[in-house]
Amino acid sequence: MSQEQYRKALRHERKREKLPRRRTCAFCGETDIRALQASDGAVLCADCRLALSGRSPFERHHPAGKRNDPFTVKMPANEHGIFNDMQNDWPPRTLMNPKRSPLLRQAGSHRAALDTLLRQVEIQREWATLKEDLEEFCRLKIGEDWCREFEMFRKEKQG
Numbered sequence: 001m002s003q004e005q006y007r008k009a010l011r012h013e014r015k016r017e018k019l020p021r022r023r024t025c026a027f028c029g030e031t032d033i034r035a036l037q038a039s040d041g042a043v044l045c046a047d048c049r050l051a052l053s054g055r056s057p058f059e060r061h062h063p064a065g066k067r068n069d070p071f072t073v074k075m076p077a078n079e080h081g082i083f084n085d086m087q088n089d090w091p092p093r094t095l096m097n098p099k100r101s102p103l104l105r106q107a108g109s110h111r112a113a114l115d116t117l118l119r120q121v122e123i124q125r126e127w128a129t130l131k132e133d134l135e136e137f138c139r140l141k142i143g144e145d146w147c148r149e150f151e152m153f154r155k156e157k158q159g
């Protein structure tokens, strides 16, 4: 485990310890620790917490870090929590850029692009696993020829 992975695991474990025992969103079932928050003794994801309080579930994120670039993108609050968490893995000097270094500003832009790619890797991995699990479920519940039966079902449905 790299030092970055260790710090991330430690950060997530500390956040889990602050949450009540149930560590999924009480409203939608979200499980990503980066999106979860304690809310009046319950656990809610950021999207649900905002929606339940009547506010927009969208927030503005500074991809390159607020001190590097005022540019923001609008994204769901859960994704904002995930991207903010990813910025915690940046070298602190790049994120804070105390002397407004143009090189660190550029480093922030590179790290923003990297975080976008890393998030895409996570999402593609989650979708691949979901499709593999769904295929196994269909094979076990319907049979080895489940996809042929599904095609026949679709043809009948289309008329």
Ligand SMILES: [Zn+2]
Residues within 6 Å of the ligand: 025, 026, 027, 028, 029, 030, 044, 045, 046, 047, 048, 049
């Ligand atoms: Zn939720």
